[in-house]
Amino acid sequence: MSALMKAAVFVEPGRIELADKPIPDVGPNDALVRITTTTICGTDVHILKGEYPVAKGLTVGHEPVGVIEKLGSAVIGYEEGQRVVAGAICPSFTSYPSQDGFPSQDGAYLIPSGRCGCHGYKATAGWRFGNLIDGTQAEYVLVPDAQANLAPIPDGLTDEQVLMCPDIMSTGFKGAENAGIKIGDTVAIFAQGPIGLCATAGAKLRGATTIIAIDGNDHRLEIARQMGADVTLNFKNCDVVEEVMKLTGGRGVDASIEALGLQSTFESSLRVLKPGGTLSSLGVYSEDLTIPVDAFAAGLGDHRIVTALCPGGKERMRRLMNVIESGRVDLGPLVTHHFALDDIVEAYDLFANQRDGVLKVAIKPA
Amino acid sequence: MSALMKAAVFVEPGRIELADKPIPDVGPNDALVRITTTTICGTDVHILKGEYPVAKGLTVGHEPVGVIEKLGSAVIGYEEGQRVVAGAICPSFTSYPSQDGFPSQDGAYLIPSGRCGCHGYKATAGWRFGNLIDGTQAEYVLVPDAQANLAPIPDGLTDEQVLMCPDIMSTGFKGAENAGIKIGDTVAIFAQGPIGLCATAGAKLRGATTIIAIDGNDHRLEIARQMGADVTLNFKNCDVVEEVMKLTGGRGVDASIEALGLQSTFESSLRVLKPGGTLSSLGVYSEDLTIPVDAFAAGLGDHRIVTALCPGGKERMRRLMNVIESGRVDLGPLVTHHFALDDIVEAYDLFANQRDGVLKVAIKPA
């Protein structure tokens, strides 16, 4: 196929620009998806700034909502023309790490398994779109291991309604799932950006009944209440650790969710934890972390620190879309701005600078 | 490929016979494996007797040990000539049920997923060899979804040493895993055929420290001791339920494993259970089961009844072969007889009639 498409590519640090690229060929296990809506993620901003390295010329973006244009010969049970999403993380599901329970860490295609004893584990290697292969901020994207990753969109749901499923919602919910929440738990969630807001919604879905949302932005705290927060704390107005301990009568929270990636939020997440509690970490850290020995009870506090990479796969997507369809969670308030793909440089500028109360932008090729 | 191979096929109830069949073609996700050793399972005897229906002309057998003859174009990380096993159950791992945690129930290739809302679940449909597709009692077998299912055999292990991995060992160990064993548990295992013996070995591996093995055959009970049983009971010589309750001081066992498939063993497994205990069921039942209301504490005993189908996939096989390689478990005593593929009718006769103290037979094509 020699036809061309528009795609947002990483040129060099500071420059992501539209370019013409060939529409990719479809192998037996692939699917070509025509993008109808995608979005920009905080990670893309790190790529833009050169803080997270990707190959020059790579198409960026990892959140595909679209229509099946062409199916590989070995992919069954789908039809061309069907509306689908795929996760930001596209595991093969056939590798050793996938079968071992960690599809997001699935580096099967990077490191051949076999006699050598290598088993294909590579941290975060399940994340391919806009990282290892061309991504979704384009007119078309090639979905690898399509049989495992194409998830049909239920009739009646709009692109905007499912746009958070591939990454933000899957990540935020995983934070709540990893927190081991039980009915009646008290949970504190540090930072209420898009992922933190989804973690708040997820904590409510799992049965937490005292949800404390923390941020420095009152508007985000207001949306946190819509997502399920019972109490909101603006860290600019109070000592958050002290306040949470007071709210829990000195007991601490059953679980805390870190949704930013800084030492300060990580540390506060630990300090508010009851002995026996779980710190569920979602942030992407750029520096070494310190665990204060007192907050850690010298290692004797039955604490758990759990990290996660966004789960992908068609079953995960099916479940998340079911949550939307059920009306349990409405992520509508998260999509604050719309742009055409042609204007994506402008969209990056707005999003990277967090102007105009932006939470998430919807990008449409056509 | 129009070359022919020998294969044991189901002709009609009472007749499994050798026949010539074409060596199969290899699709992009397949691998052709030349069988070096296989075995006969109790399930094959049900097929032979017509108690479990399969298509006439199907090659039977589901336990492949062999050498890669030819790889599909999309299968990477293996070499032709490599020694491999594959599980009796060959899931795709890409389907909804696989991603949902139940690869053995993976009916993806039977029921197309998609708009229709069907999700490909079909009980036991992960079992393909000798059930839905041609099996392993042949010179060659075609392994579907080969990327997920081919497991290289570690150097230094013989075919006989890994012959139990595809089914018997995987099933028996799953019985122990499903029992939720904790260190210091007391576990009773009902029936000490090959699967029960592997369940006994598995219970020891998980930390049970009082293992009670039950059978009617003293020779099997002797082997049970080699596998880890601390106490053996011959049900012909005692009231097993009474004896187990006496051994546990009236407390009951933490878990029981049913490894036969009869009402009597199922019921005894329940009667010896402590309130809060788990009944891990491995048997293939051919009739409705009765749960006696008293043994079930009227439904108020915090009991769990858990069933399983043999887990497959290359990661499972890798782990089981690691167990063998470590010397923790020696399943050597289970392979009691050897036959050439040419003599498989004779092997069936011996095995089906449980003559000569047979536990498992090794079948070799060449």
Place this chain on the structure above:
Amino acid sequence: MSALMKAAVFVEPGRIELADKPIPDVGPNDALVRITTTTICGTDVHILKGEYPVAKGLTVGHEPVGVIEKLGSAVIGYEEGQRVVAGAICPSFTSYPSQDGFPSQDGAYLIPSGRCGCHGYKATAGWRFGNLIDGTQAEYVLVPDAQANLAPIPDGLTDEQVLMCPDIMSTGFKGAENAGIKIGDTVAIFAQGPIGLCATAGAKLRGATTIIAIDGNDHRLEIARQMGADVTLNFKNCDVVEEVMKLTGGRGVDASIEALGLQSTFESSLRVLKPGGTLSSLGVYSEDLTIPVDAFAAGLGDHRIVTALCPGGKERMRRLMNVIESGRVDLGPLVTHHFALDDIVEAYDLFANQRDGVLKVAIKPA
């Protein structure tokens, strides 16, 4: 203390009547609670009818809401005059079964532990009020192991709001917890009496997004929708199993909850289950159960059947009251009638005959 109190006692099958009994003495680990509100449970009706045997003269009832009148010498951290609830199940929490994870099966006070090897397990023996010791349908009740069982009522909650915590809510929620619900699950709940309605509310709290509630009473199905049901089915108007399979596109439900105690509901709960699904059973069965071999996939379906007895203890009560306080669940619609303790015979008559749309009755001594 020789003062007298009024108490509803079991006289003989068919007769529960008010009688004068001495107010009990308080041992070092006890607390005397003045009942302000209690209720009648379906189990009490079985006692009334002589279907569940208790000692003649025993005070019945197991749902205490009241005020601490007197504390044992070894009970610390409470004050006389404090408003409290205690669970219907009052475990010691110190016994072997409690420490083993099964406090509801805590028979420590029945079977001395020690040299004999007995470990104090006895199914359902954690249930003491109105079963093994005098119960709560009285002016006062003696709470054993008070340190473990007294749960202070948060200011601002009325007796009626917490009246379901000791039994119905704890049981129904346990049904949802045992179902192993994941975000996005489809769950079917068979029977929408008070326990089934609480199971419906519990399934929603755990993240099920397609909840199918089943009953034969349209009024109860209407309340089921208030509790979180997405779909309701009246078994008088349809073939429930067929309908559920249709609703799930042939897949079956992730979990089903049985909340009645009949063969028919148990069997339907199994028939609608996906391979890999969990049947969470709450019913009290009075007859042997049959597991149909086809619905059970011959034992190869990776099915789980899990039973439960209502969890008790002050931490459980604290959590349930937190759920009420958070406004996540409103069980107000369940308390349909009010009676004075003096009129309890009349209350039994109404409740036992399910007249006047009764769900639960509140009984007040004063």
Place this chain on the structure above:
Amino acid sequence: MSALMKAAVFVEPGRIELADKPIPDVGPNDALVRITTTTICGTDVHILKGEYPVAKGLTVGHEPVGVIEKLGSAVIGYEEGQRVVAGAICPSFTSYPSQDGFPSQDGAYLIPSGRCGCHGYKATAGWRFGNLIDGTQAEYVLVPDAQANLAPIPDGLTDEQVLMCPDIMSTGFKGAENAGIKIGDTVAIFAQGPIGLCATAGAKLRGATTIIAIDGNDHRLEIARQMGADVTLNFKNCDVVEEVMKLTGGRGVDASIEALGLQSTFESSLRVLKPGGTLSSLGVYSEDLTIPVDAFAAGLGDHRIVTALCPGGKERMRRLMNVIESGRVDLGPLVTHHFALDDIVEAYDLFANQRDGVLKVAIKPA
């Protein structure tokens, strides 16, 4: 009771000495135990050095093996004269944290629960002997909450055989339990002091089949092999992280267990971990810890870090003694020296300076 007993008391940093103290009175929930054997723990050395503060005059030691001298009035099911152990950690089991699943963090007796909203959580407060109340290096010890904590010693086991149950064995095994080991796992254990050796034995009991034990002392590595290690690495002779990665073909281990309490062992435990792996931490840290961002995959590696405090209670002790009785684990090689209580100052000197290949010392009052 005004009789006197000998006890080893903390006088001031650098001085633990024998003193005469009154034999304690027995309250309703207590038991007085005559110590027949106890031991010295590494924690006691920290107390001796003044690194861990306790009250002056406190009797030290937390590992009781002895005979019931006198039972409190409310303690049932035991007999005076019975041989018992109790855990180093003596939870009440009735408190909020105990019922919440964290008995070792049970501060119920420190912080009254009730109206104030305090719930009695205090990190490590389940550890009372030789920390908050008089300990076991004495002729007698008072066991609080005796109903929950007295565990009868099975006939036929010597004091020496069960001497590790109260602390070292319970802690080491918990490290293996927290590691989430599955059959066929590869596990690395950093440091092979008494706790590390028990963690090695525990990893084997849970089904790990490649156990890599690491220490700087060849004698301890030799004992590690007796406990179940398949491979031993002396960190003085190799780069341990590099070696483990080589041994696992670049994959990393499924779980690592940290059994020392230093930054270096903590960090190496993280560096050898596969994405998705668990770091089970047992060490008592005296300084802040650093998590290197690369070893942590920037927080995206699906890693888990889990800490633990030694589990106590009679059920735990019963299970550990069952392990010993079964012959699965022989901790005999750990008791290298014997002392009379009269010579305990000398015992401290030997143990604190790790002279003469000492692993653990047995101390006998009579």
